[in-house]
Amino acid sequence: MYKAELWKEENQPSLRNFDERELIDSVNEGLGLRGKIEKIVDQIWKDGFDGIYFIGIGGTYASSMQVEVHTRGKSNLPIFVENAAQFLTTGNKRFTKNSVCILSSVSGNTEEIVRLVERVNEIGGTIFSFIDTPNTVLTQEGRYDYLIVSPKNEQLKFFMVANYLMYKNGDFPNYNKYNEEMEKHLAVALVEVEKAADAWACDFALKKTTNFHERPDLPHYFIGSGNQWGATYSYAMCYWEEQMWIRTKSITCEEFFHGMQEIVEWDTPVTLFIGEDEQRSLGERVARFLPKVCGNYTIIDTKEFKLEGISQENRGTISHLVMRAVNNRVDAYMEHFLRHPLSIRRYYRQFDY
Template sequence: MERDESQPWANLQGALALRRQVEDVVDAFYEEGLDALVLLGIGGTYASALQTEVYLRGKTKLPVIVAHAAEYCTHGTLRITKDSVVLFSSVTGTTEEMVAACQRLKALGCRLFGFVDVPDSPLAPYCTNCISYPKNEQLKLFMVANRFLFLEGAFPDYEHYNAVLEEFLARDLLAVEERADPFAQRFAADKYAHSLKHPEMPHYFIAAGTHFGAAYSYAMCYFEEQHWLRARCLHSSEFFHGALEIVDADTPVTVFIGEDESRPLSLRAAAFLPKITRHLTIIDTKDYPLPGIPSDYRASLSHHILRAVNNRIDVHLEREFRHPMDIRRYYRRLPY
């Protein structure tokens, strides 16, 4: 059940090296003009779209639209036009809702920029521009977002920011994993012990900002799909409007606290929860140094810190529950 933990960080360095290719594509789109940037996704890629949109929300006047592929196929949206640029990521390039949505968007006349890991997949031909490089989805989407911000004059530190990431990010995130490992081991052991006593109780994940998309993905794509553990994701700002009444002393809750503008929302939930539950975990990215990264840049990177911590949790959950993460009962095994 052990996995190779070194490969993802070599992959991250390779993803950072895609920047010049990304810049060429985005620069061409910007020169041609666009009326909106559409972030298309489903499942985990929808979560990444949410992260990218909230990152851009307070930084650009360019309309940014998050489109769920299945919902777009059923009722569309008039805000997306032939002058829109559609950005998406796909691991397999075969998800039927994504293929159908891209077919419809292509027919509309949109320009499609896809990070499709498999270049000869059914999704790739619909791309106006396609880059095939595996993993690091959020990094690639944020790379596009940052280039648009630069072209708008909203990112004066763009070149220095990227130079720092290319030199230090992979190394620093590996150090985060090492630092987080003892905590991750305790978390997994506690989760296993709690599950024996309360097998039907869901684990609540609470987050905001760019961390909300991460929590959405971690609850659904990791805890539920890969670990077969019941989970629910809540936005920090919504927790106090219903969900707090369902939490009791035995409810397991994890709060992800990032470093962007939404940090106070998660701090509020984290301050309240010790009054109610005995099973609270707080993962605050401020607890993990990035020695090579200026503090001003951490807000745009804290979701990567969270992913590094969760990587170690996954390894130890896999071991505690004796459940390999790559097996599925139903997903892509039964027709649906």
């Protein structure tokens, strides 16, 4: 067996793949879309709607789940999450010409999303698209009612839509103060999370890489709830499986206790994501259980990060972004220790299927 440890000693870079300026600018660019978003939501509000559906596939489905759970306990607005492929087959009888579909696509040509747009157009519903890449299929006229072309920050964009909808519905009295705080502090707070997590992330990545090298068959388990569930699900599937080709399983904290717990043994690699939203207690329950049966678990708790300038009551709404910042650091070192460029794919978009 080769020695991952040696790689670390010889090559360990400090803050590998880290461009502080770019990260700050990107988050602020995302937050800077608020004016455009509010104008569009004002129009949607004025026109009236019977449902707001965040619809995605893969990573964008995960982001859709995050924004839905963000609103579910705070607002009685009819905000729902849908999977694009399910919408295209089963459909949704409650989705009408008065319904609004909110979607996001990085490539601007994701197959299921292109077909989703056609279907929503047939029904006569409204399409509000966030597309990262200009001059793509989904930025063509007739493919949207409202369009914002801007790279990255998918979750921020979705949450900004939801937050403004909740504000207009009277569910978000501190909306202005909240945005002031985010616009002033969020970008730097997230960059500081990356810096604070970096050394730990390098060690964690080495540990996980070693686990993987020793037992490549063994899945790495990720557990998380609330707005961490989308993070947990997509991190396991869209990062470790898709980009690193490492087996994973993800499960919510509450469902963990109804089956999956039985296959956790003393040396099973388990990572628990704990955030600070309403479902934090579900993560804490797993945190109490794990040490009793497992010696190879890791807990990443967003509470441990400072988040300068973000008030206590607002921390929970960005827990998923904090976790993403931590995992950015993990990914940078996983790529290095695995010697596996995260951009390569075995099958995805490599041939027709």
